[in-house]
Amino acid sequence: MRIGELAKLSGLAASRIRFYEASGLISSVERKANGYRDYGPEAVWILEIIAGAQAAGFSLEEIRHLLPVGQNNWQHGELLDSLKRKVAEIEVLQKRLEQNKVQLLVAIESIESKPEGMQCVENTQRVLNRLREEANGGNGASWLNPAGEG
Template identity: 40%
Template structure:
């Protein structure tokens, strides 16, 4: 075994991953298959550490394994233009999710206030069906014969 080769437990230690996660990435084609030492143990080169750290970072940032596979398994290595495009797309997805979450938060705060007011006055809350196109903007609550829009 050469100086640059490490067994799976050492690779796991260097990356903070479990051995089973490393075997999973190998089986799913994200990590090159390990060589085998004379004793049958998997051994990995130094490039495996960097590859796994890239996978960890990408997953932490919300990239799918399939999108990683497309970037990592290109014949020319990791193409800068494709990586920049994927990052831009992910930023757009995050912006969309943030808008949705802000809208949901606003709606939940209004619902919470409405519920508290209705319960304080001894009323039960009845929800009415929403229009599909404007559901988040027109949540209507009916309590004791009157309607309130949030």
């Protein structure tokens, strides 16, 4: 099939398909005498895997190692290990994002509850002190002190 049809079937732009081909993620395709690329039916599912893996946070280099050399040459053990590693990375990121959210909510509440008549400079110090206290009450890490030191 030609690139236009593949783009339509995969939902990807032809330029992205060419990029994946140039990156070695899609096997080199046969060119017809007229110069058009001729993609096999497996190109559709390979593109679906690439797009899905990218959406899940895999880099192109990681995807390159996950893809089978042929339709029946999956490295199941390596694939499962990579998927489990990505889930663990996502869990770490989720934990960090939840900590960041808590810190931001503390900052918002602290700013909104500024005592009447308090100057901005004093309130800034009050907010920062509250954020430090909150960070020290948890694991000590915050967006003010990412390493948890101090």
